[in-house]
Amino acid sequence: MINRRRFLELSATGAGAAYAVSIGTLPAAAHGRAPAGQAGATDPFRPKHQFRAMWIASVTNIDWPSATGLSIDQQQAEFIAWLDLAEELNLNAVISQVRPTADAFWPSPYEPWSQYLTGTQGQDPGYDPLAFQVAEAHRRNLEFHAWFNPYRVSMQTDPAQLVPTHPARVHPDWVFPYGGKLYYNPGIPDVRRFVEDAMLDAVLHYDIDAAHFDDYFYPYPVAGQELPDADTFATHGGSFTDIGDWRRDNINRLVREMQHRIHQHKPWVKFGVSPFGIWRNAASDPLGSDTNGTESYNANYADTRRWVKEGWIDYINPQVYWQIGLTVADYAKLTPWWADVVEHTDVHLYIGQAAYKQTSGVFTDPDELSNHLTFNHDYPEVDGDVYFSAKDVRTDANDSISRLVATHYSRPAIIPPIRHLGGKAPRRPDPVGARRQDHAVVVSWRSPADHDHGSSPASYAIWRFDGHVRPNDHELADATHLLATVRRTDDHLQQFVDHDAVSAGRYTYLITALDRLWNSSSASPAVQI
Numbered sequence: 117m118i119n120r121r122r123f124l125e126l127s128a129t130g131a132g133a134a135y136a137v138s139i140g141t142l143p144a145a146a147h148g149r150a151p152a153g154q155a156g157a158t159d160p161f162r163p164k165h166q167f168r169a170m171w172i173a174s175v176t177n178i179d180w181p182s183a184t185g186l187s188i189d190q191q192q193a194e195f196i197a198w199l200d201l202a203e204e205l206n207l208n209a210v211i212s213q214v215r216p217t218a219d220a221f222w223p224s225p226y227e228p229w230s231q232y233l234t235g236t237q238g239q240d241p242g243y244d245p246l247a248f249q250v251a252e253a254h255r256r257n258l259e260f261h262a263w264f265n266p267y268r269v270s271m272q273t274d275p276a277q278l279v280p281t282h283p284a285r286v287h288p289d290w291v292f293p294y295g296g297k298l299y300y301n302p303g304i305p306d307v308r309r310f311v312e313d314a315m316l317d318a319v320l321h322y323d324i325d326a327a328h329f330d331d332y333f334y335p336y337p338v339a340g341q342e343l344p345d346a347d348t349f350a351t352h353g354g355s356f357t358d359i360g361d362w363r364r365d366n367i368n369r370l371v372r373e374m375q376h377r378i379h380q381h382k383p384w385v386k387f388g389v390s391p392f393g394i395w396r397n398a399a400s401d402p403l404g405s406d407t408n409g410t411e412s413y414n415a416n417y418a419d420t421r422r423w424v425k426e427g428w429i430d431y432i433n434p435q436v437y438w439q440i441g442l443t444v445a446d447y448a449k450l451t452p453w454w455a456d457v458v459e460h461t462d463v464h465l466y467i468g469q470a471a472y473k474q475t476s477g478v479f480t481d482p483d484e485l486s487n488h489l490t491f492n493h494d495y496p497e498v499d500g501d502v503y504f505s506a507k508d509v510r511t512d513a514n515d516s517i518s519r520l521v522a523t524h525y526s527r528p529a530i531i532p533p534i535r536h537l538g539g540k541a542p543r544r545p546d547p548v549g550a551r552r553q554d555h556a557v558v559v560s561w562r563s564p565a566d567h568d569h570g571s572s573p574a575s576y577a578i579w580r581f582d583g584h585v586r587p588n589d590h591e592l593a594d595a596t597h598l599l600a601t602v603r604r605t606d607d608h609l610q611q612f613v614d615h616d617a618v619s620a621g622r623y624t625y626l627i628t629a630l631d632r633l634w635n636s637s638s639a640s641p642a643v644q645i
Contacts (some may be wrong), residue, residue: 167500184235538634
Protein backbone atom coordinates (compact mmCIF):
# COMPACT_ATOMS: atom_id res chain seq x y z
CA MET A 117 0.00 0.00 0.00
CA ILE A 118 1.15 3.57 -0.69
CA ASN A 119 0.87 5.51 2.55
CA ARG A 120 -0.31 9.10 2.64
CA ARG A 121 3.18 10.56 2.80
CA ARG A 122 4.29 8.56 -0.24
CA PHE A 123 1.11 9.57 -2.09
CA LEU A 124 1.85 13.26 -1.57
CA GLU A 125 5.43 12.76 -2.74
CA LEU A 126 4.24 11.03 -5.90
CA SER A 127 1.63 13.71 -6.56
CA ALA A 128 4.25 16.41 -6.25
CA THR A 129 6.55 14.71 -8.76
CA GLY A 130 3.78 14.04 -11.28
CA ALA A 131 3.96 10.28 -10.93
CA GLY A 132 0.18 10.13 -11.19
CA ALA A 133 0.28 10.49 -14.95
CA ALA A 134 -2.02 8.29 -16.99
CA TYR A 135 -0.70 5.01 -18.30
CA ALA A 136 -1.94 2.45 -20.77
CA VAL A 137 -2.29 -1.29 -20.20
CA SER A 138 -2.51 -4.02 -22.81
CA ILE A 139 -4.26 -7.29 -22.11
CA GLY A 140 -1.86 -10.17 -21.77
CA THR A 141 1.09 -8.06 -20.58
CA LEU A 142 2.32 -7.47 -17.08
CA PRO A 143 3.97 -4.04 -17.19
CA ALA A 144 5.33 -2.57 -14.01
CA ALA A 145 2.39 -0.99 -12.25
CA ALA A 146 2.03 2.75 -11.94
CA HIS A 147 3.66 4.63 -9.08
CA GLY A 148 6.50 2.13 -8.78
CA ARG A 149 4.37 -0.77 -7.56
CA ALA A 150 5.35 -4.36 -8.18
CA PRO A 151 3.26 -6.04 -10.89
CA ALA A 152 0.39 -8.17 -9.64
CA GLY A 153 1.44 -11.72 -9.01
CA GLN A 154 4.99 -10.82 -7.95
CA ALA A 155 6.06 -11.15 -4.33
CA GLY A 156 2.49 -11.93 -3.34
CA ALA A 157 1.32 -8.43 -4.29
CA THR A 158 -1.99 -7.37 -5.77
CA ASP A 159 -2.26 -4.19 -7.76
CA PRO A 160 -4.46 -1.54 -6.09
CA PHE A 161 -4.72 0.25 -9.44
CA ARG A 162 -6.45 -2.86 -10.81
CA PRO A 163 -8.79 -3.91 -8.00
CA LYS A 164 -10.89 -7.00 -8.46
CA HIS A 165 -13.77 -5.50 -6.48
CA GLN A 166 -14.77 -1.86 -6.76
CA PHE A 167 -18.06 0.00 -7.16
CA ARG A 168 -17.93 2.50 -10.04
CA ALA A 169 -20.96 4.57 -11.02
CA MET A 170 -22.22 7.91 -12.23
CA TRP A 171 -25.38 9.76 -11.31
CA ILE A 172 -27.78 10.35 -14.19
CA ALA A 173 -29.95 13.28 -13.07
CA SER A 174 -33.38 13.97 -14.52
CA VAL A 175 -34.51 17.00 -12.47
CA THR A 176 -34.60 20.07 -14.74
CA ASN A 177 -33.27 17.74 -17.47
CA ILE A 178 -29.70 17.92 -16.17
CA ASP A 179 -28.61 14.67 -17.84
CA TRP A 180 -31.52 12.61 -19.12
CA PRO A 181 -33.66 13.31 -21.00
CA SER A 182 -31.57 16.28 -22.15
CA ALA A 183 -34.78 18.19 -22.93
CA THR A 184 -38.51 17.69 -22.61
CA GLY A 185 -40.63 16.52 -25.50
CA LEU A 186 -38.07 14.30 -27.20
CA SER A 187 -39.48 11.37 -29.15
CA ILE A 188 -39.34 7.89 -27.64
CA ASP A 189 -36.52 6.96 -30.01
CA GLN A 190 -34.56 10.08 -29.07
CA GLN A 191 -35.01 9.50 -25.35
CA GLN A 192 -33.97 5.87 -25.60
CA ALA A 193 -30.98 6.65 -27.79
CA GLU A 194 -29.80 9.23 -25.27
CA PHE A 195 -30.03 6.79 -22.38
CA ILE A 196 -28.27 4.05 -24.30
CA ALA A 197 -25.47 6.54 -24.99
CA TRP A 198 -25.05 7.04 -21.24
CA LEU A 199 -24.82 3.29 -20.74
CA ASP A 200 -22.34 3.00 -23.59
CA LEU A 201 -20.23 5.67 -21.89
CA ALA A 202 -20.37 3.75 -18.62
CA GLU A 203 -19.19 0.61 -20.42
CA GLU A 204 -16.42 2.49 -22.21
CA LEU A 205 -15.08 3.82 -18.91
CA ASN A 206 -15.26 0.42 -17.16
CA LEU A 207 -17.97 1.59 -14.77
CA ASN A 208 -20.25 -1.14 -13.41
CA ALA A 209 -23.35 0.75 -12.24
CA VAL A 210 -25.56 3.75 -12.94
CA ILE A 211 -27.64 5.69 -10.42
CA SER A 212 -30.57 7.09 -12.38
CA GLN A 213 -33.08 9.58 -11.01
CA VAL A 214 -36.60 8.23 -11.48
CA ARG A 215 -38.57 10.31 -8.94
CA PRO A 216 -37.13 13.83 -9.00
CA THR A 217 -40.12 15.87 -7.74
CA ALA A 218 -42.91 13.69 -6.32
CA ASP A 219 -43.51 12.34 -9.81
CA ALA A 220 -42.52 9.19 -11.64
CA PHE A 221 -40.59 7.76 -14.56
CA TRP A 222 -42.89 4.73 -14.48
CA PRO A 223 -46.70 4.34 -14.49
CA SER A 224 -47.09 4.95 -10.75
CA PRO A 225 -50.49 4.57 -9.06
CA TYR A 226 -49.37 7.16 -6.51
CA GLU A 227 -47.94 10.12 -8.42
CA PRO A 228 -48.13 11.58 -11.95
CA TRP A 229 -45.77 11.07 -14.86
CA SER A 230 -42.80 13.39 -14.57
CA GLN A 231 -42.87 16.65 -16.49
CA TYR A 232 -39.20 16.10 -17.35
CA LEU A 233 -40.20 13.42 -19.85
CA THR A 234 -42.73 15.24 -22.03
CA GLY A 235 -42.79 18.80 -20.70
CA THR A 236 -46.26 18.26 -19.22
CA GLN A 237 -46.77 16.68 -15.83
CA GLY A 238 -49.07 13.68 -15.99
CA GLN A 239 -48.61 13.07 -19.73
CA ASP A 240 -47.87 9.46 -20.65
CA PRO A 241 -44.55 9.33 -22.54
CA GLY A 242 -45.77 6.37 -24.59
CA TYR A 243 -43.51 3.75 -23.01
CA ASP A 244 -42.21 2.72 -19.59
CA PRO A 245 -38.88 4.54 -19.10
CA LEU A 246 -37.96 2.68 -15.91
CA ALA A 247 -38.53 -0.75 -17.46
CA PHE A 248 -36.45 0.34 -20.45
CA GLN A 249 -33.63 1.67 -18.27
CA VAL A 250 -33.40 -1.46 -16.13
CA ALA A 251 -33.43 -3.80 -19.13
CA GLU A 252 -30.76 -1.86 -21.02
CA ALA A 253 -28.51 -1.52 -17.96
CA HIS A 254 -28.73 -5.24 -17.21
CA ARG A 255 -28.05 -6.09 -20.85
CA ARG A 256 -24.65 -4.49 -20.29
CA ASN A 257 -24.29 -6.08 -16.84
CA LEU A 258 -24.50 -2.69 -15.13
CA GLU A 259 -26.25 -2.45 -11.78
CA PHE A 260 -29.26 -0.14 -11.87
CA HIS A 261 -29.82 1.99 -8.77
CA ALA A 262 -33.18 3.79 -8.84
CA TRP A 263 -32.64 7.27 -7.41
CA PHE A 264 -35.51 8.86 -5.48
CA ASN A 265 -35.90 12.30 -3.92
CA PRO A 266 -38.18 11.62 -0.94
CA TYR A 267 -39.82 14.97 -0.12
CA ARG A 268 -39.36 17.51 -2.92
CA VAL A 269 -42.68 18.15 -4.66
CA SER A 270 -41.91 20.92 -7.14
CA MET A 271 -39.15 23.30 -8.18
CA GLN A 272 -41.66 26.15 -7.68
CA THR A 273 -44.14 26.94 -4.87
CA ASP A 274 -47.58 27.15 -6.53
CA PRO A 275 -49.63 23.94 -6.03
CA ALA A 276 -51.98 25.11 -8.80
CA GLN A 277 -49.23 24.35 -11.32
CA LEU A 278 -49.43 20.65 -10.41
CA VAL A 279 -51.94 18.32 -12.05
CA PRO A 280 -55.32 18.40 -10.25
CA THR A 281 -54.91 14.79 -9.07
CA HIS A 282 -51.48 15.37 -7.57
CA PRO A 283 -51.37 14.27 -3.90
CA ALA A 284 -50.08 17.74 -2.98
CA ARG A 285 -53.35 19.23 -4.28
CA VAL A 286 -55.56 16.49 -2.90
CA HIS A 287 -53.89 16.95 0.51
CA PRO A 288 -52.82 20.60 0.65
CA ASP A 289 -52.05 20.20 4.37
CA TRP A 290 -49.23 17.79 3.42
CA VAL A 291 -46.99 20.42 1.82
CA PHE A 292 -45.19 23.65 2.60
CA PRO A 293 -43.32 26.16 0.43
CA TYR A 294 -39.72 26.96 1.31
CA GLY A 295 -36.85 28.60 -0.51
CA GLY A 296 -38.75 28.86 -3.78
CA LYS A 297 -39.77 25.18 -3.88
CA LEU A 298 -42.62 23.02 -2.61
CA TYR A 299 -42.02 20.12 -0.21
CA TYR A 300 -43.92 17.34 1.46
CA ASN A 301 -43.84 17.90 5.23
CA PRO A 302 -41.63 15.16 6.76
CA GLY A 303 -43.20 15.65 10.17
CA ILE A 304 -46.62 14.26 9.16
CA PRO A 305 -46.75 10.47 9.65
CA ASP A 306 -49.22 10.00 6.78
CA VAL A 307 -46.80 11.81 4.47
CA ARG A 308 -43.92 9.58 5.48
CA ARG A 309 -45.99 6.45 4.83
CA PHE A 310 -47.18 7.83 1.50
CA VAL A 311 -43.71 8.67 0.13
CA GLU A 312 -42.47 5.24 1.26
CA ASP A 313 -45.37 3.60 -0.59
CA ALA A 314 -44.72 5.68 -3.71
CA MET A 315 -41.05 4.73 -3.84
CA LEU A 316 -41.64 1.12 -2.83
CA ASP A 317 -43.91 0.72 -5.85
CA ALA A 318 -40.84 0.89 -8.10
CA VAL A 319 -38.97 -1.60 -5.91
CA LEU A 320 -41.83 -4.08 -6.05
CA HIS A 321 -42.56 -3.90 -9.77
CA TYR A 322 -39.13 -3.52 -11.35
CA ASP A 323 -35.93 -5.56 -11.22
CA ILE A 324 -33.82 -2.75 -9.78
CA ASP A 325 -30.63 -3.54 -7.90
CA ALA A 326 -30.87 -0.73 -5.35
CA ALA A 327 -33.05 2.09 -4.09
CA HIS A 328 -31.07 5.29 -3.64
CA PHE A 329 -31.84 8.52 -1.74
CA ASP A 330 -29.94 11.73 -2.43
CA ASP A 331 -29.03 14.40 0.17
CA TYR A 332 -32.36 16.25 0.28
CA PHE A 333 -34.45 15.44 3.36
CA TYR A 334 -35.55 18.62 5.10
CA PRO A 335 -34.63 21.40 2.65
CA TYR A 336 -31.28 23.12 2.98
CA PRO A 337 -31.62 26.27 5.11
CA VAL A 338 -32.24 29.60 3.40
CA ALA A 339 -31.06 32.75 5.17
CA GLY A 340 -33.91 34.64 6.81
CA GLN A 341 -36.46 31.84 6.39
CA GLU A 342 -37.74 29.46 9.04
CA LEU A 343 -39.14 26.05 8.22
CA PRO A 344 -42.94 26.42 8.53
CA ASP A 345 -43.50 23.32 10.66
CA ALA A 346 -44.08 24.71 14.16
CA ASP A 347 -47.75 23.68 14.05
CA THR A 348 -46.75 20.21 12.85
CA PHE A 349 -44.36 19.94 15.78
CA ALA A 350 -47.12 20.96 18.19
CA THR A 351 -49.38 18.25 16.75
CA HIS A 352 -46.92 15.41 16.15
CA GLY A 353 -43.96 16.26 18.36
CA GLY A 354 -44.90 13.76 21.07
CA SER A 355 -42.40 13.76 23.90
CA PHE A 356 -39.78 15.78 22.00
CA THR A 357 -38.91 19.15 23.50
CA ASP A 358 -36.43 20.18 20.81
CA ILE A 359 -37.76 20.64 17.29
CA GLY A 360 -34.39 19.73 15.78
CA ASP A 361 -34.35 16.36 17.55
CA TRP A 362 -37.90 15.76 16.37
CA ARG A 363 -37.01 16.57 12.76
CA ARG A 364 -34.05 14.18 12.92
CA ASP A 365 -36.33 11.48 14.31
CA ASN A 366 -38.70 11.98 11.38
CA ILE A 367 -35.88 11.38 8.91
CA ASN A 368 -34.52 8.48 10.98
CA ARG A 369 -37.92 6.82 10.78
CA LEU A 370 -38.07 7.29 7.00
CA VAL A 371 -34.65 5.71 6.52
CA ARG A 372 -35.17 2.85 8.97
CA GLU A 373 -38.64 2.02 7.67
CA MET A 374 -37.64 2.21 4.03
CA GLN A 375 -34.81 -0.28 4.47
CA HIS A 376 -37.06 -2.63 6.44
CA ARG A 377 -39.82 -2.53 3.87
CA ILE A 378 -37.44 -3.04 0.93
CA HIS A 379 -35.79 -6.06 2.54
CA GLN A 380 -39.13 -7.44 3.68
CA HIS A 381 -40.19 -7.80 0.04
CA LYS A 382 -36.85 -8.13 -1.78
CA PRO A 383 -33.97 -8.92 0.59
CA TRP A 384 -31.44 -8.67 -2.24
CA VAL A 385 -32.26 -5.05 -3.17
CA LYS A 386 -29.75 -2.63 -1.69
CA PHE A 387 -30.72 0.59 0.04
CA GLY A 388 -28.24 3.45 -0.09
CA VAL A 389 -28.06 7.16 0.63
CA SER A 390 -25.77 9.85 -0.79
CA PRO A 391 -25.83 12.54 1.93
CA PHE A 392 -24.00 15.83 2.15
CA GLY A 393 -20.37 15.02 2.87
CA ILE A 394 -20.16 16.49 6.40
CA TRP A 395 -22.13 14.93 9.25
CA ARG A 396 -20.93 17.27 12.01
CA ASN A 397 -17.83 19.36 12.50
CA ALA A 398 -15.56 18.44 15.41
CA ALA A 399 -16.26 21.88 16.89
CA SER A 400 -19.91 20.84 17.27
CA ASP A 401 -19.33 17.23 18.28
CA PRO A 402 -16.06 15.47 19.20
CA LEU A 403 -17.18 12.57 17.00
CA GLY A 404 -17.33 14.89 13.99
CA SER A 405 -14.80 15.55 11.26
CA ASP A 406 -11.99 18.11 11.21
CA THR A 407 -14.00 20.43 8.99
CA ASN A 408 -15.82 23.78 9.21
CA GLY A 409 -18.62 23.40 6.69
CA THR A 410 -22.38 22.92 6.61
CA GLU A 411 -23.51 19.97 8.73
CA SER A 412 -26.15 17.56 7.44
CA TYR A 413 -27.08 16.90 11.07
CA ASN A 414 -28.47 20.43 11.41
CA ALA A 415 -29.02 21.52 7.80
CA ASN A 416 -31.08 18.58 6.51
CA TYR A 417 -31.66 16.92 9.90
CA ALA A 418 -29.92 13.86 8.48
CA ASP A 419 -28.10 11.96 11.24
CA THR A 420 -26.03 10.07 8.71
CA ARG A 421 -23.45 8.68 11.13
CA ARG A 422 -26.20 7.05 13.15
CA TRP A 423 -27.69 5.43 10.05
CA VAL A 424 -24.37 3.68 9.49
CA LYS A 425 -23.86 2.64 13.10
CA GLU A 426 -27.43 1.35 13.39
CA GLY A 427 -27.21 -0.53 10.07
CA TRP A 428 -30.28 1.22 8.64
CA ILE A 429 -28.68 1.45 5.20
CA ASP A 430 -26.69 -1.00 3.08
CA TYR A 431 -24.32 1.56 1.63
CA ILE A 432 -23.50 5.20 2.22
CA ASN A 433 -22.29 7.42 -0.58
CA PRO A 434 -21.28 10.76 1.01
CA GLN A 435 -20.76 13.64 -1.37
CA VAL A 436 -17.14 14.48 -0.55
CA TYR A 437 -17.09 17.20 -3.17
CA TRP A 438 -13.94 19.02 -2.06
CA GLN A 439 -10.31 19.00 -3.09
CA ILE A 440 -7.34 17.66 -1.17
CA GLY A 441 -6.02 20.40 1.09
CA LEU A 442 -9.12 22.62 1.15
CA THR A 443 -9.20 24.22 4.59
CA VAL A 444 -12.94 24.21 5.23
CA ALA A 445 -13.48 20.62 4.06
CA ASP A 446 -10.36 18.65 3.13
CA TYR A 447 -10.91 15.49 1.09
CA ALA A 448 -7.86 14.02 2.82
CA LYS A 449 -9.56 14.47 6.21
CA LEU A 450 -13.16 13.65 5.34
CA THR A 451 -12.53 10.38 3.52
CA PRO A 452 -10.58 8.87 6.46
CA TRP A 453 -13.36 10.07 8.76
CA TRP A 454 -15.99 8.23 6.73
CA ALA A 455 -13.75 5.16 6.52
CA ASP A 456 -13.58 5.14 10.30
CA VAL A 457 -17.38 5.49 10.57
CA VAL A 458 -18.07 2.41 8.44
CA GLU A 459 -15.27 0.31 9.93
CA HIS A 460 -16.63 -2.75 11.80
CA THR A 461 -20.11 -2.20 10.31
CA ASP A 462 -21.90 -3.99 7.48
CA VAL A 463 -22.34 -0.73 5.56
CA HIS A 464 -20.34 -0.23 2.37
CA LEU A 465 -18.72 3.13 1.63
CA TYR A 466 -18.73 4.71 -1.81
CA ILE A 467 -17.33 8.24 -2.15
CA GLY A 468 -19.29 10.83 -4.12
CA GLN A 469 -16.90 12.64 -6.48
CA ALA A 470 -17.51 16.11 -7.94
CA ALA A 471 -16.84 15.71 -11.65
CA TYR A 472 -18.81 18.93 -12.11
CA LYS A 473 -16.09 20.88 -10.31
CA GLN A 474 -13.65 19.88 -13.03
CA THR A 475 -16.09 21.29 -15.59
CA SER A 476 -16.68 24.50 -13.65
CA GLY A 477 -12.99 25.07 -12.97
CA VAL A 478 -13.25 24.90 -9.17
CA PHE A 479 -10.85 21.96 -9.38
CA THR A 480 -7.83 23.50 -11.06
CA ASP A 481 -5.70 20.34 -11.10
CA PRO A 482 -6.80 17.94 -13.88
CA ASP A 483 -5.51 15.08 -11.71
CA GLU A 484 -7.62 16.07 -8.69
CA LEU A 485 -10.14 13.25 -9.06
CA SER A 486 -7.47 10.71 -9.94
CA ASN A 487 -5.52 11.78 -6.86
CA HIS A 488 -8.64 11.17 -4.76
CA LEU A 489 -8.75 7.55 -5.88
CA THR A 490 -5.03 7.09 -5.25
CA PHE A 491 -5.51 8.52 -1.76
CA ASN A 492 -8.32 6.03 -1.18
CA HIS A 493 -5.88 3.12 -1.52
CA ASP A 494 -4.80 3.85 2.04
CA TYR A 495 -8.36 3.17 3.25
CA PRO A 496 -9.64 -0.30 2.35
CA GLU A 497 -13.04 0.62 3.80
CA VAL A 498 -13.64 2.71 0.64
CA ASP A 499 -15.44 0.32 -1.73
CA GLY A 500 -15.78 2.62 -4.72
CA ASP A 501 -16.77 5.99 -6.15
CA VAL A 502 -19.71 7.72 -7.85
CA TYR A 503 -19.44 10.77 -10.11
CA PHE A 504 -21.79 13.74 -10.41
CA SER A 505 -23.02 14.07 -12.92
CA ALA A 506 -23.11 12.09 -16.15
CA LYS A 507 -22.77 15.14 -18.41
CA ASP A 508 -19.59 16.18 -16.59
CA VAL A 509 -18.17 12.69 -16.93
CA ARG A 510 -18.82 12.97 -20.67
CA THR A 511 -17.41 16.51 -20.87
CA ASP A 512 -14.09 15.24 -19.49
CA ALA A 513 -12.84 18.76 -18.74
CA ASN A 514 -9.04 19.01 -19.08
CA ASP A 515 -8.97 15.25 -19.70
CA SER A 516 -9.69 14.78 -15.98
CA ILE A 517 -11.90 11.72 -16.50
CA SER A 518 -9.58 10.26 -19.13
CA ARG A 519 -6.68 10.57 -16.71
CA LEU A 520 -8.65 8.94 -13.91
CA VAL A 521 -9.81 6.08 -16.12
CA ALA A 522 -6.37 5.40 -17.57
CA THR A 523 -4.81 5.26 -14.11
CA HIS A 524 -7.55 3.56 -12.09
CA TYR A 525 -10.08 1.96 -14.43
CA SER A 526 -7.81 0.31 -17.00
CA ARG A 527 -9.45 -3.02 -16.15
CA PRO A 528 -13.09 -3.88 -15.38
CA ALA A 529 -14.06 -4.49 -11.75
CA ILE A 530 -16.64 -6.65 -10.00
CA ILE A 531 -19.00 -4.93 -7.57
CA PRO A 532 -18.07 -5.80 -3.97
CA PRO A 533 -20.67 -8.18 -2.43
CA ILE A 534 -22.60 -6.74 0.51
CA ARG A 535 -22.48 -9.87 2.62
CA HIS A 536 -25.39 -9.24 4.97
CA LEU A 537 -27.77 -9.20 2.00
CA GLY A 538 -27.14 -12.89 1.55
CA GLY A 539 -26.87 -14.64 -1.76
CA LYS A 540 -24.77 -17.67 -2.47
CA ALA A 541 -21.93 -18.38 -4.84
CA PRO A 542 -23.14 -20.35 -7.87
CA ARG A 543 -21.51 -23.54 -8.98
CA ARG A 544 -18.59 -23.03 -11.31
CA PRO A 545 -19.35 -22.96 -15.04
CA ASP A 546 -18.67 -25.92 -17.30
CA PRO A 547 -16.46 -24.76 -20.19
CA VAL A 548 -17.16 -26.01 -23.68
CA GLY A 549 -14.17 -24.61 -25.51
CA ALA A 550 -12.70 -21.76 -27.51
CA ARG A 551 -12.49 -21.27 -31.26
CA ARG A 552 -11.17 -18.64 -33.58
CA GLN A 553 -13.66 -16.63 -35.58
CA ASP A 554 -12.31 -14.05 -38.02
CA HIS A 555 -9.93 -11.97 -35.89
CA ALA A 556 -11.52 -12.88 -32.56
CA VAL A 557 -11.79 -15.79 -30.13
CA VAL A 558 -15.21 -17.14 -29.12
CA VAL A 559 -15.22 -18.71 -25.64
CA SER A 560 -18.19 -20.95 -24.76
CA TRP A 561 -19.45 -22.45 -21.50
CA ARG A 562 -22.62 -23.90 -20.05
CA SER A 563 -24.62 -22.23 -17.31
CA PRO A 564 -24.52 -24.36 -14.17
CA ALA A 565 -27.87 -25.86 -13.25
CA ASP A 566 -29.87 -23.89 -10.70
CA HIS A 567 -29.76 -26.19 -7.71
CA ASP A 568 -30.50 -23.85 -4.82
CA HIS A 569 -32.60 -20.72 -4.45
CA GLY A 570 -30.36 -17.71 -4.61
CA SER A 571 -27.45 -19.46 -6.32
CA SER A 572 -28.39 -18.87 -9.96
CA PRO A 573 -25.72 -17.12 -11.99
CA ALA A 574 -26.70 -13.60 -12.98
CA SER A 575 -23.46 -12.88 -14.79
CA TYR A 576 -20.01 -14.20 -15.53
CA ALA A 577 -16.47 -12.92 -15.26
CA ILE A 578 -14.09 -13.84 -18.07
CA TRP A 579 -10.36 -14.03 -17.29
CA ARG A 580 -7.60 -14.30 -19.89
CA PHE A 581 -3.92 -15.21 -19.57
CA ASP A 582 -1.17 -15.19 -22.16
CA GLY A 583 0.04 -18.61 -23.21
CA HIS A 584 -1.03 -22.05 -22.08
CA VAL A 585 -0.66 -21.71 -18.32
CA ARG A 586 -2.16 -22.95 -15.06
CA PRO A 587 -3.31 -19.82 -13.24
CA ASN A 588 -3.48 -20.01 -9.46
CA ASP A 589 -6.06 -18.40 -7.18
CA HIS A 590 -3.76 -15.49 -6.41
CA GLU A 591 -3.76 -14.52 -10.07
CA LEU A 592 -7.51 -13.93 -9.74
CA ALA A 593 -7.04 -11.71 -6.69
CA ASP A 594 -6.91 -8.50 -8.71
CA ALA A 595 -8.24 -7.51 -12.13
CA THR A 596 -4.98 -7.72 -14.09
CA HIS A 597 -6.38 -10.64 -16.08
CA LEU A 598 -10.09 -9.75 -15.86
CA LEU A 599 -11.29 -9.32 -19.42
CA ALA A 600 -14.97 -8.53 -18.90
CA THR A 601 -18.13 -9.31 -16.98
CA VAL A 602 -21.18 -10.29 -19.03
CA ARG A 603 -24.84 -10.82 -18.24
CA ARG A 604 -26.24 -14.32 -18.35
CA THR A 605 -28.54 -14.91 -21.29
CA ASP A 606 -31.54 -17.23 -21.49
CA ASP A 607 -29.53 -19.67 -23.59
CA HIS A 608 -28.02 -22.70 -21.88
CA LEU A 609 -24.85 -22.20 -23.89
CA GLN A 610 -23.14 -18.91 -22.99
CA GLN A 611 -20.59 -17.20 -25.20
CA PHE A 612 -18.13 -14.34 -25.06
CA VAL A 613 -16.34 -12.91 -28.08
CA ASP A 614 -12.82 -11.71 -27.32
CA HIS A 615 -12.23 -9.10 -30.00
CA ASP A 616 -8.88 -8.08 -28.50
CA ALA A 617 -7.26 -11.45 -28.98
CA VAL A 618 -4.28 -11.49 -31.36
CA SER A 619 -4.84 -13.82 -34.31
CA ALA A 620 -1.81 -16.01 -33.64
CA GLY A 621 -1.92 -15.61 -29.87
CA ARG A 622 -2.01 -18.52 -27.45
CA TYR A 623 -4.37 -17.92 -24.53
CA THR A 624 -5.83 -19.52 -21.43
CA TYR A 625 -9.36 -18.52 -20.39
CA LEU A 626 -11.16 -19.04 -17.07
CA ILE A 627 -14.80 -18.31 -16.26
CA THR A 628 -16.31 -17.54 -12.86
CA ALA A 629 -20.07 -17.33 -12.21
CA LEU A 630 -21.58 -14.48 -10.17
CA ASP A 631 -24.97 -14.32 -8.49
CA ARG A 632 -26.90 -11.05 -8.58
CA LEU A 633 -25.18 -9.93 -5.37
CA TRP A 634 -21.76 -10.60 -6.93
CA ASN A 635 -20.89 -13.68 -4.89
CA SER A 636 -18.41 -15.59 -7.03
CA SER A 637 -17.97 -19.25 -7.86
CA SER A 638 -14.61 -20.92 -8.08
CA ALA A 639 -12.97 -20.73 -11.48
CA SER A 640 -13.92 -23.09 -14.27
CA PRO A 641 -11.41 -25.52 -15.69
CA ALA A 642 -9.10 -23.76 -18.12
CA VAL A 643 -9.97 -23.31 -21.78
CA GLN A 644 -6.95 -22.94 -24.06
CA ILE A 645 -6.45 -21.95 -27.65
